[in-house]
Amino acid sequence: MAFELDKDKALSTLSLMLRIRLFEEKIEEMFSNHVMHGTTHLAIGQEAVHAGVSPALDPMDWIVTTHRCHGHTLAKGSSIEEMFAEFLGYSNGLAYGLGGSMHLIDVDRHNAGSSAVVGSGVPIATGMALQLKRSGSKQLAVAFFGDGASSRGAIHESMNIASVMRLPVLFLCEHNMYGMSACARDMVSTDSIAHRGASYGIESRMVDGNDVEAVFESVTHAADYIREHGKPYLLETRTYRFSGHSKNDKKLYRTHEEEQQWLQRDPIALFEQRLIERKQMSVIQMESLRQSIKDEMDTTVEQLMNNPQELTIEEAAGFTYASKEDSAR
Amino acid sequence: MKKLSCREAIREALAEEMLRDDNVVLIGEDLGCYGGCFQVTAGLFETFGPKQIIETPVSEEAIVGVSIGAAMMGMRPVVEIMYGDFSTLAADPLINHAAKMRFLSAGKLSVPLVYRTPMGSGTGAAAQHTQSLESMFTNIPGLKILYPSMPADLKGLMKSAIRDQDPVLFFEHKLYGVEEMIPEEDYLIPIGKADIKQKGNDVSIITYGKTVFTALEAARLLEDDDISAEVVDLRTLRPLDKDAIIASVVKTGRAVVVHEAPLFGGFSGEIVATIAEHPEAFRALKAPVARVCGLDMPTPFNKHLELELPPSHTRIIDAVLTLFRS
Numbered sequence: 180m181a182f183e184l185d186k187d188k189a190l191s192t193l194s195l196m197l198r199i200r201l202f203e204e205k206i207e208e209m210f211s212n213h214v215m216h217g218t219t220h221l222a223i224g225q226e227a228v229h230a231g232v233s234p235a236l237d238p239m240d241w242i243v244t245t246h247r248c249h250g251h252t253l254a255k256g257s258s259i260e261e262m263f264a265e266f267l268g269y270s271n272g273l274a275y276g277l278g279g280s281m282h283l284i285d286v287d288r289h290n291a292g293s294s295a296v297v298g299s300g301v302p303i304a305t306g307m308a309l310q311l312k313r314s315g316s317k318q319l320a321v322a323f324f325g326d327g328a329s330s331r332g333a334i335h336e337s338m339n340i341a342s343v344m345r346l347p348v349l350f351l352c353e354h355n356m357y358g359m360s361a362c363a364r365d366m367v368s369t370d371s372i373a374h375r376g377a378s379y380g381i382e383s384r385m386v387d388g389n390d391v392e393a394v395f396e397s398v399t400h401a402a403d404y405i406r407e408h409g410k411p412y413l414l415e416t417r418t419y420r421f422s423g424h425s426k427n428d429k430k431l432y433r434t435h436e437e438e439q440q441w442l443q444r445d446p447i448a449l450f451e452q453r454l455i456e457r458k459q460m461s462v463i464q465m466e467s468l469r470q471s472i473k474d475e476m477d478t479t480v481e482q483l484m485n486n487p488q489e490l491t492i493e494e495a496a497g498f499t500y501a502s503k504e505d506s507a508r
Numbered sequence: 509m510k511k512l513s514c515r516e517a518i519r520e521a522l523a524e525e526m527l528r529d530d531n532v533v534l535i536g537e538d539l540g541c542y543g544g545c546f547q548v549t550a551g552l553f554e555t556f557g558p559k560q561i562i563e564t565p566v567s568e569e570a571i572v573g574v575s576i577g578a579a580m581m582g583m584r585p586v587v588e589i590m591y592g593d594f595s596t597l598a599a600d601p602l603i604n605h606a607a608k609m610r611f612l613s614a615g616k617l618s619v620p621l622v623y624r625t626p627m628g629s630g631t632g633a634a635a636q637h638t639q640s641l642e643s644m645f646t647n648i649p650g651l652k653i654l655y656p657s658m659p660a661d662l663k664g665l666m667k668s669a670i671r672d673q674d675p676v677l678f679f680e681h682k683l684y685g686v687e688e689m690i691p692e693e694d695y696l697i698p699i700g701k702a703d704i705k706q707k708g709n710d711v712s713i714i715t716y717g718k719t720v721f722t723a724l725e726a727a728r729l730l731e732d733d734d735i736s737a738e739v740v741d742l743r744t745l746r747p748l749d750k751d752a753i754i755a756s757v758v759k760t761g762r763a764v765v766v767h768e769a770p771l772f773g774g775f776s777g778e779i780v781a782t783i784a785e786h787p788e789a790f791r792a793l794k795a796p797v798a799r800v801c802g803l804d805m806p807t808p809f810n811k812h813l814e815l816e817l818p819p820s821h822t823r824i825i826d827a828v829l830t831l832f833r834s
């Protein structure tokens with residue numbers, strides 16, 4: 180029988196998936212209304228991966244994310260207020276407005292931030308795992324990367340190092356079929372990136388990335404394996420990015436039919452359907468949950484924008500090097 | 509006082525710091541029984557073992573990336589990359605990650621990492637193992653860059669680099685066998701302070717790394733021409749000790765800037781600008797500032813041709829004498 184989350188966990192998981200979807204829709208709206216500057220990389224359609232990874236781990240486990248990091252940051256428990264503030268460049272944002280959309284970080288929640296150089300966060304997570312192991316910790320580090328980044332040498336090097344050094348790192352491939360506009364069919368030499376695990380001596384699995392319960396179960400299994408054997412694990416989640424690569428993407432590289440096929444497998448709709456069938460939640464309850472989250476997003480942004488706060492350039496420059504007080508530590 | 513070579517001075521600094529703090533960890537290729545490409549870490553593995561000496565696969569980019577992640581979690585990694593030329597492979601983790609981590613975390617994360625690597629020619633190793641690539645990194649805020657010359661400085665600055673909260677690039681010249689008397693007792697040399705290696709009144713020769721030795725030889729020979737040359741060893745390139753440069757040039761009124769890296773786009777340009785932008789130093793100049801640098805070409809393998817590449821004491825003396833003719 181397929182793995183099922185218990186009722187409480189199922190409801191919190193659906194709630195998280197909705198928060199991620201509605202957060203990103205709010206971001207999309209703010210960009211189209213030119214409220215924000217810069218760019219953003221949405222992951223609408225990938226919520227089952229976001230909600231299925233960190234909640235399946237120990238809160239003290241660490242994550243290193245990618246430029247498409249909003250969902251993972253919410254899944255680690257960051258406040259939407261600090262996240263929206265970061266998008267707006269405000270000093271009450273997660274990184275005081277210094278990082279923006281591509282660099283969400285929340286060290287207190289063991290989110291070590293992202294590399295926006297695709298694939299470069301993977302060696303960093305691997306190094307975090309090295310020090311966790313050295314210090315006798317039971318925690319692990321998750322290295323997120325996409326199918327596009329899977330072509331980076333740094334990822335190959337990291338998997339080899341993690342294998343020979345037996346490091347507690349979960350290599351989490353979020354395969355959404357496209358690296359910007361390039362389809363994995365044309366760019367990735369194997370049908371499944373998980374197959375590459377064998378060549379590094381790393382245990383691996385591929386899982387349906389639109390099925391949040393399947394992702395949750397696979398991550399639980401992978402984490403148990405890592406902690407029990409003291410070895411890395413490679414998990415490939417297969418999903419699809421409904422949104423474009425970034426804010427100016429006309430999606431000319433894929434067909435309408437393909438998009439429609441994947442929309443039939445919307446991870447949130449799939450999970451809602453299951454909860455209805457299991458009589459764990461009603462359509463009316465779901466509507467009301469969705470509305471309350473949407474209201475929370477709208478109110479939070481409105482309140483933030485009524486009171487914009489920004490660092491001065493001198494304050495920002497102060498984060499280039501350690502201060503004298505930092506150095507004394 | 510005791511006599512130590514450059515190699516031994518660095519090794520002693522590493523050993524003392526590893527003994528003081530077991531989070532100080534050496535990471536790199538062939539660091540174990542081999543003792544590192546230039547034997548700097550020879551013998552350390554026997555004392556400190558695999559917990560503090562981590563030998564890695566040939567993966568320069570990941571070695572530095574992994575060290576950054578470990579540093580964020582409390583390790584104090586000292587990375588060895590066997591030739592400075594391979595810094596190209598480590599450029600993404602150093603420039604895009606180590607230098608940005610404090611900033612992008614708004615001060616919550618530090619990368620107390622030391623990146624050690626030897627630079628420069630003279631070893632007959634041809635074009636991909638003899639470059640001086642420091643100016644690839646001097647334009648990157650968030651990094652500190654050291655390039656000391658003498659054993660005492662190598663030791664004191666290595667210890668300061670290991671204790672620093674920010675990523676430090678520690679470039680070494682390859683004259684690892686050069687010896688000097690150094691203090692017996694424990695000491696640190698502060699990052700960001702130049703040192704006057706020879707006092708003089710008539711001209712300032714400003715340099716760092718291997719060419720400090722060339723400059724000292726030039727200064728000795730210039731005494732025959734009754735020219736008293738001051739040799740300023742910058743030791744740190746970033747943060748640059750501008751005060752020391754200005755003070756020396758204001759005193760002598762003449763400046764020759766020397767380094768082994770090619771002249772065009774080299775760090776010497778920053779030093780010349782530092783002098784030119786300072787009203788007092790500018791007014792003190794009795795002649796244009798001169799530069800004596802590496803030739804603008806890849807390093808040839810042929811021994812005689814290779815020797816022509818870096819600044820020689822003859823080229824430095826010629827440059828100094830020209831300043832007195834104008």
